[in-house]
Amino acid sequence: MSALRLSGTPGGAGTFLVPSRTRPDAVYRVVVSDEGVWCPCRGFGFRWDCWHAGAALATVATERATAVERRELARVALERIADEFACE
Ligand SMILES: [Zn+2]
Numbered sequence: 001m002s003a004l005r006l007s008g009t010p011g012g013a014g015t016f017l018v019p020s021r022t023r024p025d026a027v028y029r030v031v032v033s034d035e036g037v038w039c040p041c042r043g044f045g046f047r048w049d050c051w052h053a054g055a056a057l058a059t060v061a062t063e064r065a066t067a068v069e070r071r072e073l074a075r076v077a078l079e080r081i082a083d084e085f086a087c088e
Contacts, residue, residue, distance in 0.1 A: 003030065003052075003059040011064040018052040030056040 006029070008014020013033045020026035020041075030052050031038045037057055043050040 003055040005059065005063075008032070011060060011067045014060075016056040016059060018055045021051060028052045032056050032060055 003016040003018045006015040006017055014031075016030045016032065018028050018030050018039075020028065028039055028041050037053040038044070039050050039053045039056075041050050041052055044053060
């Protein structure tokens with residue numbers, strides 16, 4: 001699973017570079033938008049689904065999970081600081 005984000009905000013819509021699993025020289029530019037996902041490869045043209053689209057969506061999902069985790073860590077840290085001040 002290796003999609004490289006080229007544009008957009010982590011966890012949201014954007015453009016991704018996804019290498020082909022079968023052709024080492026091939027790279028696909030996958031677009032993830034609010035409406036869905038699009039890949040220029042032949043497989044996607046036939047089935048509206050492919051490994052590259054899946055890889056890009058998985059990367060977005062990972063970015064979202066990481067963002068939630070970071071917010072939670074920041075919230076806990078702020079609560080600790082608030083507690084310390086409350087004890088003074
Ligand atoms: Zn594809």
